[in-house]
Amino acid sequence: MKMSKLYAPTLKEDPTEAELASHRLLLRAGMIRRGAAGLYSYLPLAWRTISKIEAIIREEMEAIDAQEMLTPILTDAELWHQSGRWDAYGPELMRVSDRHDHEFALGPTHEETYTDLVRNELRSYKQLPVTLYHIQDKFRDELRPRFGLMRGREFIMKDAYSFSATQESLQECYDQEKDAYASIMERSGLKALQVVADSGQIGGDTSVEFMALADAGEADLVYCDDCGFAADTEAAVVGIHVEEGPGSELEKIETPCDGTIEAVSKLLDLPECACRKSVALVAEDGTLVLAIVPGDHEINDVKAEHLFGHYDLMSDDELEKCGLVKGFMGPVGANGLKVVADVSLKDSQSWLVGANEVGFHFKGAKPGRDFQVDEWADLASAKEGDACPKCGAKLKGARGIECGQVFQLGTKYSEAMGATFADEDGKEKPLIMGCYGIGVSRMVSAIVEQHHDEHGIIWPVSVAPYEVEVVPLDVNDDLVWPVAVKIASDLVAAGIEVVVDDRKERPGVKFNDADLYGFPYQIVCGKKAVKNGNVEVKDRATGERQELSIDEVVAMVVKQVESQRA
Amino acid sequence: MKMSKLYAPTLKEDPTEAELASHRLLLRAGMIRRGAAGLYSYLPLAWRTISKIEAIIREEMEAIDAQEMLTPILTDAELWHQSGRWDAYGPELMRVSDRHDHEFALGPTHEETYTDLVRNELRSYKQLPVTLYHIQDKFRDELRPRFGLMRGREFIMKDAYSFSATQESLQECYDQEKDAYASIMERSGLKALQVVADSGQIGGDTSVEFMALADAGEADLVYCDDCGFAADTEAAVVGIHVEEGPGSELEKIETPCDGTIEAVSKLLDLPECACRKSVALVAEDGTLVLAIVPGDHEINDVKAEHLFGHYDLMSDDELEKCGLVKGFMGPVGANGLKVVADVSLKDSQSWLVGANEVGFHFKGAKPGRDFQVDEWADLASAKEGDACPKCGAKLKGARGIECGQVFQLGTKYSEAMGATFADEDGKEKPLIMGCYGIGVSRMVSAIVEQHHDEHGIIWPVSVAPYEVEVVPLDVNDDLVWPVAVKIASDLVAAGIEVVVDDRKERPGVKFNDADLYGFPYQIVCGKKAVKNGNVEVKDRATGERQELSIDEVVAMVVKQVESQRA
Structure with missing residues (x-):
């Protein structure tokens, strides 16, 4: 190809709208152009990279007998009503009416479509398992589309759906897809972590996200180099190292500072993990809560929502009512509160906590003696340096870009939509499903995030235009x-x-x-x-x-x- | 591949909704399934065929330096307003609003998108010509979607757009695409005609349709086996063989029959082409018209609309007012009429026409002597047996499925949307465009129409699943x-x-x-x-x-x- 013929117009200046390196470089190298917010054209160079990623995906899918096909983008509203997602999906689902006022959704994902497709044709256990997939433009009307291909409103996705007769068969399909995804990431030049998104009742994972490591990633991760464990900071139950505070008897001490953990630990020459951080909340049901975590950790928003529902920080009135004082909060002597502390603190007998008086803390506060803990819960964000829950080694911290996810759906859709098969015993049973997605266009961004310098992109050979x-x-x-x-x-x-x-x-x-x-x-x-x-x-x-x-x-x-x- | 694993569920019975062989066989062979009206899933076998057609297209495009890319399906309404097509397109254009009530069209074709893409980046004649294309799902909200993949509402199309500095360069791009399309059809196993859809002012064609020959086709065609000429019956100006009627002096004769050409010619033992067929119309502007064609031809609706606008047949009142009698109409003695006759009759001196009296005709009627012809025009539908306008050989008749079209757009979109370049002389000029489309999914139907028997499909090797x-x-x-x-x-x-x-x-x-x-x-x-x-x-x-x-x-x-x- 002659460069004079190649349609890849470069930009000399950094486009102002581009915050991320990948967004900036893909624009500057003439690989993508914006049509409207969250809508990008893939110019010839980007298309060549996408074609190579797709070819890798196809090879990996063929190797595990997943069959490629293509369903329409327009999906009948009736199917979404059957699954209950027409209303549940919210404004992200783009809806369109035809000339007869019949409603359709622009498919953001195709569980309903595939369940509908097979429900009258996969009738016997003898036909199972089957895995079908397609590579297609998907649509999600993001509130804030941004970062170029990272969070678009129309994007290329590979999505696969497996149909099995038994849980064992689903597990097999799921494991095959998971292994294939690991291979797809690696062959595309991506260093990606397998993050356990959800753990099943019988042990083992039932959903894993493939996170490409990149500072620009939207996900906060911890991972273990020793055993391969990886998790969202919001999902991980990790080992948090805690130190005891000074003294064993309750004693009020002067702490003339602004009351932050940093200031107090410095003042008293203690590690931050020897302090206790208290946050005052109002739970969704109105309960007034004092949440306590080790001083060097933060309360994790997702974990807190899990415990308290949609919660708010306490207002000044509520603080006063409970006898709490901003910056110097603590459980000792507070009234009408539910005290919830992180499980990592359960064995600690000497807490350094605020004395609810400006410029004072208590040292040697002992739970059960000086105050009550009403509930021990997983409340703190995991962070670099915490102990791996699998092997105990020190975790590393990272940010990640979600490029893929595998998921054991079970019978959620097949039951809702009546997709059954006749099992060996002659009984009608719902198909047991899995779904498996890869964000193909997002992978392009992730690859550039991992492979660039100040001068431009550094394509891995496997996906170079x-x-x-x-x-x-x-x-x-x-x-x-x-x-x-x-x-x-x-x-x-x-x-x-x-x-x-x-x-x-x-x-x-x-x-x-x-x-x-x-x-x-x-x-x-x-x-x-x-x-x-x-x-x-x-x-x-x-x-x-x-x-x-x-x-x-x-x-x-x-x-x-x-x-x-x- | 083991058949027990292949997802290609066959149907034993013919689906009732399928009228065409291709529709019926693609359903029965488990290649397509209907999601909603005009919306089909391509199952694995059909997808394999489509992938092979796409591979052929890509090879042919690469050979002429056309560059593949991909634009979004969601196209900003603003672009359609700029080209004037937002209102002009009508209800076939599917429209969708995002969460901010911003309007988009689901692209049915992408002239606006590509013109917008290049308008700030193809700035110099040195960068031209460039041809860009993509293969993508397109959307047209057909009033009556039918015939399976033949006329769907979502379908796969390859569309290319060329940008040139000169008409000569456009002609070159156009000829290259046209040759490539002929090759794509042939390599895909399709016998297709190149039908001239539009002739340019400087001679030569400026638009050609690729019509796959099939009885199920929606287009009526004539073509010449000798020289390769082909045309829509509505577009062709062909040589029509006309014979003189009996006698040379005007004479009223008894014709006791129902007055149809078939009955009259039988009664008088004349070929139908020796009779003249008269049709009484009211033009869009109110003019009362008697249109006359050779007895063995029909008035072509498209040609008549071209001449008369949206016309109607005359009412009984209007017929009476003009002195015309149904079944025995003719120009002799009629009043207040504009007489328009087909050009093929211009040299004929003895016309057998209705006498405007039930059971009577005139023979030997001579234009200019016995009645006036106000206008000679191309009015008759071409048909099998007419003479080829290029070489004079007898034309064959056929029906065709439109699988592709190449088109010289000129500066229509570039002028409307301000897409200019700096020419060698330093002046800003609008880009000169061509567009080139192939209906990929429709080709699958056309291939099956041409390659099947009563037992099923007969795939050509080149596109066999x-x-x-x-x-x-x-x-x-x-x-x-x-x-x-x-x-x-x-x-x-x-x-x-x-x-x-x-x-x-x-x-x-x-x-x-x-x-x-x-x-x-x-x-x-x-x-x-x-x-x-x-x-x-x-x-x-x-x-x-x-x-x-x-x-x-x-x-x-x-x-x-x-x-x-x-």
Whole structure:
């Protein structure tokens, strides 16, 4: 491909609307363009990357006998009524009426469609299991679409649905998809964690999210390098290290500061985990709550909602009524409160807590003696340094981009929609389902988040739009140009995907664009080197440059590229 | 692939809603399922065929440097307002509002989107020409969706848009796409005509439709086997053979019959083309018209609308006012009428026409002497037997399914939307555009219409879901089953796409399903033949059966298949 022909218009300046590196670089490298909020066109380079990701997905799906097909985007409202999701889904579900005022949803996911498809045709246990999937544009009317391909309103998703006769068979389909997803992430160049999103009653996971590690990720994670455990900070029940406060008898001490844990621990020369953090809440049912966690941890919003429903922080009036004083709150002597403390504190006998008096704390406060704890609960956010609940090693913290999820649905949809099969015993039973999704366009963002530097994108070979860029520095030079053309055509003949920068631009412009586009290898043909029978190969990932003879460069680059393909 | 695993549920009975062979067979062979009116799921077999058609399209597009990409399905209403099509498109355009009441159309075609995409980025003649395309679900809210994939409300389309600096460059892009489309049709197994839909001012065509020949087609066509000319009957200006009526002087004769051309010509022993057919109309502007065509032709509705606007047939009052008598109408002696006659009659001097009196005609009526012709116009529908306007050979008649269209748009959209470029002379000029569409899912219907018999589909190898079906007649037989498995795995190793019918069904069921699915080759493994070291190969297209030794069957079938791939 000649660069002069390639439709990939670059931008010199950073687009102001782009906060994330991936958003910025995909725009600047002419890979995506915004049509409206959350709606992007994939230009030819991005489309090539997406096609490669899709090809990897198809290979992995074929290997586990999942069958590709395609259902309509317009899904009948009637199906959503049957599942109960027409009302439950809310404004994210985009709805459209046809000329006869019949309602449809633009599919955000297709559980209803697939359940409807098979409900009259998968009739016997002999036909099971079956896994069907498609790759398709999906629609979610996000309140705040943002970050380019990361959170769009129309996006490319691969979604699969499995139908089984038994829980064991579902488990098998689920495990196969899970393994395939791990392989898809890895082959696409993504370092991703398998985060347990939900644990089943019989042990083992029933839902796992594939989180690509990236600072730009929206999810807060902890993970263990030793045993592979990973979890959302909001989901993890981890081991929190707690230290005892000073003294064993209740004693009021002066703490002349602003009352933050940081200030108090500094003042008393204690680690933060020897302090106790109290937060005053009003639960959804009106209960007044004092929630207490170790001083170096935060109350996790999702865990708190789980315990208290939609809660609010206490108003000044409520604080006063309970005898609580901002900045110096504590359970000792407070009235009419339910005290809920994090389970990590259960064995601790000496708490340093606020004395409900400005400038004073209690040390040596003992639960059961000096105050009551009404409930021990999992309340604190997990964080880096906590102990892995599986192996006890220290957890690392990270942020992640959700690129995929596998989920054991069970009979939720098949029961609601009457999708049954005749089992071996002749009885009608609901199909046991699993669903499995990958955000294909979001993966492009995640890949760029993981693979870029200040100059541009650094494509992994497996998903690079092109594998090699040949850069003749002077296209009018009788020596340089034929060499560039020959190298490019030899590479193409060897099955390598090549762009030749045939533009009459200055070397600086070409180098900058080459780094911005980020194809894995650049072969620079300069006059001086060519005169000596050489060209320069730059490895975009490492930045290493190597002068190679014109005769050997093709074989060397072919070898490099082939060894890194998916 | 094992048939027991394949999700392709067959139907024994013909579905009542299916009128066309393709609709019926695609449903029966478990290739498509209806979600709602005009909305179909493509099941795995259909998806494999679609993927092959798409692969052919991509190859042909790559060969002419058209670049694949993907734009959103949701297209901003603002763009449609700019082009003027938001109001013009009517109820076929599906419209949806987001949570902020911002309006979008579900793209039925993407001229606006692509014009918007390039209007700020194709800025110089140096960047031109560029052709961009995508393959995508499109939406048209048809009043009467029907015939399965033939006329759906959501369908797969490939649409390309070219941007040029000059008319010559547009012509080149257009010709390249046109040639590529011809190749795509042919490689997909479709016999298609290139029908000139519109002729340009400078001669040559500016729009061509690719019509797959099929009795089920909605378009009425004439074509010439000698020179390749083809046209809609409504568009063609063809040579119509006309004979003179009897006598040269005006004479009223008795014609005791119902007055139809058939009855009159029989009564007088004349060919129908020696008679003249008169139809009385009221034009949109109120003009009373007597339209006259050769007796063996019909007035073409589209041509008549072109001449008269939205016209009506005359009421009895109007007929009486003009002195016209139903069944025996003619121009002689009629009052207050504009007489418009088909150009084919211009040289005829003796017309047999109605005498405006029940049971009587005039013979020997001469235009200019016995009545006036106010206008000679192209008014008659072309039909089989007319002369080719290009070479004079006799035309054949056919019906066609529109599978593709290429179109020179010119500057319609670029002017309306302000998409200009700086030309070599430094002046800003509107981009000169072409657009090129293929109905991918409709092609599947067209292929089945052209390739089926009473037993099922007969897939061309190039687009067959699978190329070979291996049919072991008894899967429990220790002799038969291993032979079938060996043949199948040898074929797969040779790169052939194979289904093995591993079901415990009777031979009759297997044979019927094999013919219904219609994979090009069936390898039947029966006990008797296998005992003799043979299997039977059936060519689905010809029905020919051949007993081949187990040792040679794989090589023979591989050779056959490979020679017929796209």
